[in-house]
Amino acid sequence: MMEQAMATYREEAAELLAELETSLLDLEETPDDDDLINRVFRAMHTIKGSGAMFGFDEIAAFTHEVETVFDLVRNGKMAVTKQLLDLTLTSRDHILALLNDSGIAGEVDRSRGDEIISGLRLLVPKADMVEVASDVPNVSALSMAGEEPADEKTWRIRFRPAPEILLCGTNPISLINELRGLGVCYVIAQFDEVPLLDSLVPEHCHIYWDIILTSTRGEDAIRDVFIFVEDDCDIRIELIDSGKIDPDQDYKKLGNILVERGDLSLEEMQKVLLQQKRFGELLVEQEIVSPGKVQSALVEQQHVKNVRKERSEAPQEAAASIRVPAEKLDQLINLVGEMVTVQAHLSQVSMAGRDSTYIAIAEEVERLTNELRDTALNIRMLPIGSTFSKFKRLVRDLSQELGKEIEMETFGADTELDKTVIEKLNDPLVHIIRNSIDHGVEMPEARLAAGKSSTGTVTLGAEHSGDSVLITIRDDGGGLDRNAIRAKAVERGLLNANAEVSDKEIYAQIFAPGFSTATAVTSVSGRGVGMDVVKRGIDGLRGSIGVDSVPGVGTTITLKIPLTLAIIDSLLVKIGTDHFVLPLATVEECIELTSADVLNSHGRHLANVRGAIIPYIPLREHFMIAGERPDIEQIVIANIHDTKVGFVVDKVLGEHQAVIKSLGKMYRDVKGLSGATILGDGNVALILDMAVLLQNIEQQERESL
CATH class of the missing domain: 2.30.30.40 (SH3 Domains)
Structure with missing residues (x-):
């Protein structure tokens, strides 16, 4: 079971790292976007928390260092700079390397992680170095340092894990300990749901907890602690004090607290109040409320008299989705394919027999089979934007390596394609984009001399066209050199020197194996092994590829790909x-x-x-x-x-x-x-x-x- 949980973590961590990369690249364009900053922080926080939970301690420790620095950005103590984004992107790559190394024995340069952390700390303002050099401080530590905590708020948390949580490898105590790091924390375990010994399941968790927390971190920080288990647990977080009320004012009575929590009805409270004994004692004597719940309410009452604060954010709804292995989807498609074949046979036999009853049954089976086929194929459809986001990093890194200024624009990211098609499109798109950056977009000084902006643009987009998808890769560079391509094709015997050929036929020569007009080989291209790979890849998808180029304006490559291969x-x-x-x-x-x-x-x-x-x-x-x-x-x-x-x-x-x-x-x-x-x-x-x-x-x- 633990191995399954670890495999799930690897899958989800890979998805979070992809989301982290996309958010960081978007943040480079809009560095003041608070939503993007929160997305980056939450992705790192989830990777860290879940990593510690499932035994990926090295990943958790490294991510914690990066997260602590980025938390200063979230709190407005640091600005988003190019150096910060460069280091954070490199951190993302290092986390991915650690993740892959954890699954298959390999070598990861651990010293690289130390260099990244050192680089991040150099960017931190001196006033905040103490906070970065240690764990997140709690409220009492801040008070001892002579600093007054700001915006302290007190929260009531009821953490009721699903009974099977232990089977998934999750330790609830680790989550509670993480809450302790957010501030002053009181934890009361509740045992009233523990069954008798003969019906107790040792592998199940029968305990739940009431937690009173005073912190400056806010509700998001609390929910981040439970983000990996929120779908499997009942978690209630309530703001009970904002600190804006007069500290001398009495807090709620014990009965009111229990009624608010839902542990006591108003009628039961009024009935007990008519008696002379202390309210809590009477509740326990009459077995209306368990001693643990009364103790929890008393702790809350006493604690909130000393600390008050407020925060009101609606809890996020859990995503209504389910994770299914790709192999099961492939098996489903294969079975649907067999069903289509059997349905065709049934229709053929029924038509040959000319029996109206069988024909009607065959038509109904055909209708259901068509609906089943369409539904099964739609399950495997994914937005192509998940692939597009990968290439923003490619454009960014290559443009820096070549000393060019290039921006990437996309459109049609929500266009859906079969997941198998998307996977096979990755390599052809990489080759095309690399060529566009290296051969297409000019150096900044050359662009300025040609009357263009110093910053070039590579556009990647997708749109539906019948039962296919058109994928466009466009650059605003110098365009293809028609004469150079023709001369090279004639030299290699691909074209007759006297043949009259169209521009389209000439441009198609760039897909010949080993074809290159580059005068020098670089680390990016020039060896003539790239566009022929593109052609073979697109042919393997039963697609087509077209090239259009205007000298001095740019080049457009269009791929026509079928929606599905099944x-x-x-x-x-x-x-x-x-x-x-x-x-x-x-x-x-x-x-x-x-x-x-x-x-x-x-x-x-x-x-x-x-x-x-x-x-x-x-x-x-x-x-x-x-x-x-x-x-x-x-x-x-x-x-x-x-x-x-x-x-x-x-x-x-x-x-x-x-x-x-x-x-x-x-x-x-x-x-x-x-x-x-x-x-x-x-x-x-x-x-x-x-x-x-x-x-x-x-x-x-x-x-x-």
Whole structure:
């Protein structure tokens, strides 16, 4: 159970570190944003508190040092500076290294952590060095130092842990001890819910606590102590004194305190008051309230007579969410895929039998299957903004390394994509952004000489386009050098020196393996290994990539990515006895191709479609499928990279939901196939990669010239 809790901590700590990095980068743009400062502090506080709770002591100790310094920022004693943000970002990286090292044996440079802490302390004003050099002081320590505590407020806390809290590796005493560090603290344990021995579960926590706390830290600091367990516990925090009332004024009577807490009803209080004995004694004698609760109320009464303060903030609602391992989601998608296949078989059989009852059942199953498919796929959808936030750090670090001034702008961060697609997009986006920073955006002096701002901009955005997402990476740099690219392509034999090619075809050469126009190799780029990786990665996602550039204005790279890789809408076709699947996203229309049309083209694979000449690929010939061609064939016209191309098949069977299955090892390198799917009758249909097919045929034609 403890191992599971530690694994959960690693996952949540990684998420908090990602949030911390995003908040710090946003804080660099708006250093006076109190909400961002609080987000940074709360992220570090949670990492620290949870780390100590689950045995990650090194992480807790290091994070505590960073948090203590950043607490001065939160209290207005330090300003947010570039040096502070640099060190805090480096601290975040060091915490991540410690987190990874805790899971797998490795080496982390511990001296780096000492350097970071020393650097942070150098930024602290001398007046606050005592506070940074020690733990957070309590109220009594401040008084001994001759300092008057400011804005002291007193809180009533009832901490009722869930019985199973011990099974999760959480020690309630550690949380209570952390509360003690916030100020003067009185703790009263309540035992009235401890069951008899024969029904007691030793692994459960049957005790709860009443805590009276006087502190200058406020409600947020108290809630931060319980932030990791607030969903599993009943935690009540009430402000009971603000310190603004006359200290000589008497505090509430014992009965009033118990009524406020809900431990005593008003009617019971009035009944007991009619008797002569002391109120607390009477309550205990009549077994209305347990002795522990009376003692707790008396402690509160006595304590608040000496200390008063106020704070009123609404408690935060717990997030209504649940953490599910990615493997379970993948299994769910696989089962839904099998369900789609079975549903297709049921529909096929029911239609063949022409029984209206079975047809109605098949239609209902189809409706439910479609809803189940859409729901399951939506579960795996994540906002692409979680990926975008990572690249702000990349832009910041690279621009500093290269001596450039670059800002990053984003749009469409809430656009959702399948989590698998997002994961596979990371490397291509890294390569594109690095190239934009190194080759695209000019040095500040060059930009000023060109009449631009010294600060360049890299824009990263996303938007929906049908069943795909368009991802745009744009820079306002010098643009691509068309002549240099063409010369390099001719030198490498990729282009004929006398060929007339469009700008689009020239720019596409940058995706060739090993292609680079850089005159010098840097630590960032110049070796020609990057954009070809991008091309392969996007092709692997069944996506497309386009480049547009204007000299002196900038370059725009557009990626078109399918929403999901699990199930696609497709067009089912047949050639001979074989079935094939064409992704429907690229299909525009289907037209007939007669024998007369073939004769009229004089052997050229061209079709006249409403006055436009469109080339086509006869798939029967390309795949060398034996048999006679039918008198009337079908041309499936697709739009590939803004180019219309036809694919000739024997027959178009109709639309089909294809559950994508990967091919075996023997077929993975077959060009033009992206996978396979199982049809309702159990037959296998190959899924065609039309972009790769077109590319291969174009290459064959160039080689034959």
